[in-house]
Amino acid sequence: MILLWGLEEDRTFQSVLNVLRKRDAEFTFVNHASIASTSVKFSTTPTLSYFLTVGDNKLDLDSFSAAYLRPYDHRLYEEGTADPRPTLGGPDVVYHLLMSWAEHTKAIIINRPSADxxxxxxxxxxxxxxxxxxxVPESLVSNDLVSIREFEAKHGSLIYKSMSCVRSIVKVLDTDALANLGSFGPILVQQRIRxxxxxxxxxxxxxxxxxxxxxxxxxxxxxxxxxxxxxxxxxxxxxxxxxxxxxxxxxxxxxxxxxxxxxxxxxxxxNPAFGAYDHDGMSSVAHLVVDRLMESNKPLQMTH
Amino acid sequence: MILVVASAVDKVAAGFVEELSLLTPAAVMTCKNIALECCDIHCPNLLASSLTIDSQKVWLSEVRGVLCLLPTVIPDELYFYPDDEREYQSMEFLALLTYVFANLPCPVINRPTACSLSGPFASQTAWYHLAQQLHISVAARNWLSDEISPETEKRSKQETIESTILNGQSIFNHDSKADKLARSLAISADIQYLHASFLSGNPYRLNQVKTTPNLREPQVRSALIEALVQGGAS
The missing domain is CATH 3.30.470.20 (ATP-grasp fold, B domain)
Structure with missing residues (x-):
């Protein structure tokens, strides 16, 4: 049994879902948008175990042989959470415990949180x-205009983008515009490769x-x-x-x-959005992903 | 120069640096220093980078040791930015600190990984999994995303035995059995500093692991000072 956790309207997630359906694969789809009505139980006795409850179904996560995870910021889907206490439970803990399972399970996980x-x-x-x-292009993180201008002089043209995984639109750096800001926090500028x-x-x-x-x-x-x-x-x-x-x-x-x-x-x-690169309409990457997910399929154990 | 990476409001860290400064040049480095004073971080040539701390320029090539007291960068740490920027900036600062302190060639306690600024794991469950791999028993825990079970709270009142490991050695030497288990966790996780608590009984059961040093504890402070001055971390 394969676990799929994501949003059905996500094109990439949908492409994997479609291939699994075409192949009549056994899978459980957990809609990320329903995170407020999903719960996870973690227990250390007799061994470490995780149970996922979606609606009336209680699933032993260790019975899954593989998982494809495309989580989003769960805070966008918290409306309707019965208990608003943020520190004691809710979607934050569901996310945390599911990621903990994904990190340590023997199942095939695309992709493990530590790798992500x-x-x-x-x-x-x-x-x-x-x-x-x-x-790799040479990079500089700086809040000093003089250093950035020197770096620009060395490389001719620079681009700037986020340092973290937060998506940003990569743009050519205009140092004069930067100078007009007066002071600014550290930014990542990088040698522009044409x-x-x-x-x-x-x-x-x-x-x-x-x-x-x-x-x-x-x-x-x-x-x-x-x-x-x-x-x-x-x-x-x-x-x-x-x-x-x-x-x-x-x-x-x-x-x-x-x-x-x-x-x-x-x-x-x-966590690539390969659905957006499906240039030939063949979902070739989705097929490869499903091949990998189906490598070691085993039956689902249901408990109530 | 020894850098102690800490929250801007961490007075205990400031006191620790005062103590450390009696033996070697040291400074508290906060996110505020990076944000508001001149910083130039190069990649791939990290050692060509510099920071400014309280108007003093610090070349990363001159840093001889780092003590990292921030497991992550929370938005409130960046109180000097407008509210609506703090969350994004906290991700940016975390990304920057991870790159810098994971790659400095000097001793770093604890060396960051992609998962945490304070070692390999960001959660207790990861320590429980490691314990299980090492055949160390784990205290009974039931965490439900909807609630914390009463059973967990009751059990957590049992007697605990603690062990603190720095660079593979116990700091307190209180209990050899606990020290052996904690050392085993530290070595397997490839972490420099670790504080583990176990529930008493036979066998001991892992209760909790902390990876941020408690600088209020005089023996911990002394051991860290010795390690940082002598370059004893890895």
Whole structure:
């Protein structure tokens, strides 16, 4: 039995759900939007165990052989929570306990929380990216305009984006506009790499690459078409290696093929929205994800 | 220079640094220093980075040890930012501190990981799982997301035995059995500082693990000072 936890309206989640249905796979769907009416029990005796209750169904989480998790900020779905006491329970604890199970279970988890966390700091993750042999753009976190101008003089042009996993629109830095702010907090600026954006989805040792035809700084927010592309063998191998080193089963790796042909790795997304890159309508990444989820299926144990 | 990473309102940390400063240059570093004083953090060349603490420039290449007292960065820590920015900024500061202190080559107590600024785990359940792997018994706990069970509260009133481990050694040497179990947890988790409490009985059962040092305890302070001055962390 496979556990799916996410939002049905999420295109990526939906693509996995559709493939599972087509294959008549046994799965339990837990709607993230119903987190306020979901509960989890954790017990340490006789051994550590987790039970998930959704409606009238009480499920032993250890009876799941695999899980695909795409949680969102649960606070957006807390309306209707019976008990508003924030410290003693509710969606926050459901989330915490489910993540705890996902971290420690023997089931196949896409992806484990500790592996997911490697993307909470882009610079922290970049250390592992470099260890895999990728070039990474040089970065500076600073609140000092003089340092940022020196960094700009060295690299010609800079972009800025968030340091954390909070999504931000990548933009070209305008240091004059920054100067007009007066004082500002530490920001992440990065050497701008000019070239072609590639998105590489890795599932285990399988690699599906596509490239953007957009010249926009952040192609995700521009009109663009994604086309399938081939990666050099060594780059594909580095993507697989990076995914493995980060502890991930599935990743969405952002590469930039610079004008001189060099490949830079910008980051590895541990919860990639591969539904948005389904350029051929074949849901190829979703199929690979389901292949992985179905690797060790076992029957569900129901308790009441 | 030894850096003690702490909350801006942590007076105990400030007192600890005063004590430490008698032996070696040391400073409390807060998120406020990073936000409001000049900071330049480079990647990948981390050792070319610098911070400013109370108007004094500190090169990260000159930092000889770090004591991290913040397990995470909470939005309230960034009280100098407008309310609506604090949550986003707390994620940004956490990301920055994780990168810096996970990668500094000097001793860091505790070295951050992707999961926590204070070691490998952010939750008690993770310690229970590690204990189970190590065949250490775990105290009875029933956590329901809807409530905390009365049984848990009753059991938590039982006698507890405590052990504090720093760099693989017990600080107090109160109870050799507890020390052995706590040391085993610390080594398996690859963590420098750990305080574990066990419920009495046969066998001892793991009750709770804390990874932020209690600086109000004189022996803990002395052990940390010795470790930081001698560069005893890893």
């Amino acid at each position: 966390a490697t993307n909470h700091s882009k610079l922290f993750q970049s250390v592992t990216i470099r260890e895999c042999g990728f070039s 070239g072609t954006n590639l998105r590489v989805h890795v599932v285990g040792s399988s690699v599906v690459a596509c490239q953007s035809n957009s010249t926009a700084i952040d192609y995700r927010y521009a009109e663009c078409r994604m086309e399938a592309c081939e990666l050099p063998t060594n780059i594909a191998a580095q993507c697989v290696d990076l995914t493995k080193r980060l502890g991930l089963i599935v990743s969405g790796i952002d590469l930039m093929r610079a004008e001189d042909g060099q490949y830079y790795c910008l980051e590895a997304n541990p």
